[in-house]
Amino acid sequence: MTDEETRNEAANESAAQERERRVRERIGTVEAEESKAYFSRELLLWYDRSKRDLPWRRHRDPYFIWVSEIMLQQTRVDTVIPYFNRFIERFPTIRDLAEAPQEDVVKMWEGLGYYSRARNLQAAAQQIVELHDGKMPSEREHVFALKGVGPYTAGAILSIAFNRPEPAVDGNVMRVLSRYFLIEDDIAKPKTRVAMEKMIPELIPEGRASDFNQALMELGALICTPKSPHCLICPVMEHCRGRIEGMERDLPIKTKAKKPRPEQRLGVLLEGSGEHEGRVLVRRRPKTGLLAGMWELPHIAAGSGAEAGDLGLDVAQLEELLEDRGLAWSPMSPYLTAEHTFSHIHWTMRVLIAREESETLAHLAAESGVPYAVAVPEAAEAEDELIDEETGEEWRWISREDMETIAFPNLFLNILNRYFAGESERE
DNA sequence: AATTCGGGGCC
DNA sequence: GGCCCAGAATT
Incomplete structure (x- = not known):
C-alpha cells in the first residue's frame, strides 16, 4: 500500500465516520423531535379525557382564571375551591372587586394565607378599571404590570384565558419537565425556571396553548406527583427519560429550604x-x-x-x-x-x-x-x-x-x- | 440571589 | 416532622 493509498484510506475512513456521526446526530434529532411531538400529543389526548371539572374551568372568563391563579399560588386545588366559589359570589366582576371595601376582600381571604395576594388582587382590579375599562387586558406587558402578577401568573392568564402560546411554568411544570427531559438543574434557582420557559413555546401544539399549559400542570398534580409518581399510568411514560433512567424519584433536584x-x-x-x-x-x-x-x-x-x-x-x-x-x-x-x-x-x-x-x-x-x-x-x-x-x-x-x-x-x-x-x- | 410573605395535606 | 404546593415582592 503506497503512502497515497494510505492517506486515501484514512480520508475515506474519516469521511465514513463523519457520515455516520451525522446520521447518528440526525437520528438523535429526529428522536428528540419525535419525543417532543409525542409528549405534546399524548399529553393533550390524556388531558382531553382526564381533566378535572374545576369551577374556574366552566367558563373561559379571564377574571375567573385570574382569581383562581392568584388563589392557587402555593395553595392546593382542594383548598382553593370553596374560597373561589365564595369569592366570585361576593365579587362577580372585576368592577365589584375594585369597588368593595378592602376589609371585605381580606375577610373573604381569611384562612388562605399570603394576605398580600388579596390586597394586590384588589389593587390590580382597580388598575384594570382605570386603565382597561374593567376588562382584563390580553397584552403581555399590560397583564404583567398588574400588582401580584409575576411571570407564572401572567403566562397562565395569557395562555389559559386568551390561548396565547406563553409559558406558565410553576412547580408542577418544572417537576414534569425535569423528569421527562431528565434535567438536573436546581429548580430552586430562578434561572432554571427561565430556561424551562424557553422550552415551552416549541412544545405547544398550534392553537392549543390553553389546554397544553393546563395539561402540563394537571399531569404534575395527578400523575407526576412529587413523592412517588404514577409512572405506570402516565400518558408519556414511554419516552420519559427520568423514568427510563430510573431517576424519577430523584427528580427534580431542589435545594432544601431553611427550617423556620x-x-x-x-x-x-x-x-x-x-x-x-x-x-x-x-x-x-x-x-x-x-x-x-x-x-x-x-x-x-x-x-x-x-x-x-x-x-x-x-x-x-x-x-x-x-x-x-x-x-x-x-x-x-x-x-x-x-x-x-x-x-x-x-x-x-x-x-x-x-x-x-x-x-x-x-x-x-x-x-x-x-x-x-x-x-x-x-x-x-x-x-x-x-x-x-x-x-x-x-x-x-x-x-x-x-x-x-x-x-x-x-x-x-x-x-x-x-x-x-x-x-x-x-x- | 436571598429573604419574606400562610397554611394545610401528605408520607 | 419534613416536604411541597397552579409564586410574587422586596431587599
Whole structure:
C-alpha cells in the first residue's frame, strides 16, 4: 500500500465516520423531535379525557382564571375551591372587586394565607378599571404590570384565558419537565425556571396553548406527583427519560429550604366587663410585615436570651402592654398553648386569660388591699378604639358578631371561635 | 440571589 | 416532622 493509498484510506475512513456521526446526530434529532411531538400529543389526548371539572374551568372568563391563579399560588386545588366559589359570589366582576371595601376582600381571604395576594388582587382590579375599562387586558406587558402578577401568573392568564402560546411554568411544570427531559438543574434557582420557559413555546401544539399549559400542570398534580409518581399510568411514560433512567424519584433536584426559626410568644385573651361585657380585646397588626393588617390577640415576644423561660418577666411585659392602654384586670391564668408554623417562623404561643376590672373596682381593691387587682392605671383613658395612624395598629373590643367582619389569621381565628363557642379549655 | 410573605395535606 | 404546593415582592 503506497503512502497515497494510505492517506486515501484514512480520508475515506474519516469521511465514513463523519457520515455516520451525522446520521447518528440526525437520528438523535429526529428522536428528540419525535419525543417532543409525542409528549405534546399524548399529553393533550390524556388531558382531553382526564381533566378535572374545576369551577374556574366552566367558563373561559379571564377574571375567573385570574382569581383562581392568584388563589392557587402555593395553595392546593382542594383548598382553593370553596374560597373561589365564595369569592366570585361576593365579587362577580372585576368592577365589584375594585369597588368593595378592602376589609371585605381580606375577610373573604381569611384562612388562605399570603394576605398580600388579596390586597394586590384588589389593587390590580382597580388598575384594570382605570386603565382597561374593567376588562382584563390580553397584552403581555399590560397583564404583567398588574400588582401580584409575576411571570407564572401572567403566562397562565395569557395562555389559559386568551390561548396565547406563553409559558406558565410553576412547580408542577418544572417537576414534569425535569423528569421527562431528565434535567438536573436546581429548580430552586430562578434561572432554571427561565430556561424551562424557553422550552415551552416549541412544545405547544398550534392553537392549543390553553389546554397544553393546563395539561402540563394537571399531569404534575395527578400523575407526576412529587413523592412517588404514577409512572405506570402516565400518558408519556414511554419516552420519559427520568423514568427510563430510573431517576424519577430523584427528580427534580431542589435545594432544601431553611427550617423556620422558633419563636416563643405570650398572648392574652382579655374578657371585657361593664360596658365591654361579652367582648374580647383584640389588636390589629401593622400594615406591613408578617400578617399585615390582620387582627389578633395581643401578644409579645417571650423569653429570649438570658431571661428565657422566666414566665414572670414575660407576664410583666404583657401587663405593661395592657397598662399602656389604661386597662386593669383580674389575675391572669393559663388558658392554652398553640403552635403555628409560617414558612420562615415557628410560633409557640402561650395564651393567658384574664377578666377586665373597672377602674373603680381596681382602685377600691388596691386601697383595700385585695390582692388580685394587680394594676391601677394612672391615666385611664380606655377608649373602645385606639388607632395608630402611623403604623395602622389598632385596638378594639369585639363581640362574637364582629368575628363575621374582621379578619384573623387561622391561629387566632381558631382560638376565638372556640372561646365564643363557649368551650372553656384550660391548660 | 436571598429573604419574606400562610397554611394545610401528605408520607 | 419534613416536604411541597397552579409564586410574587422586596431587599
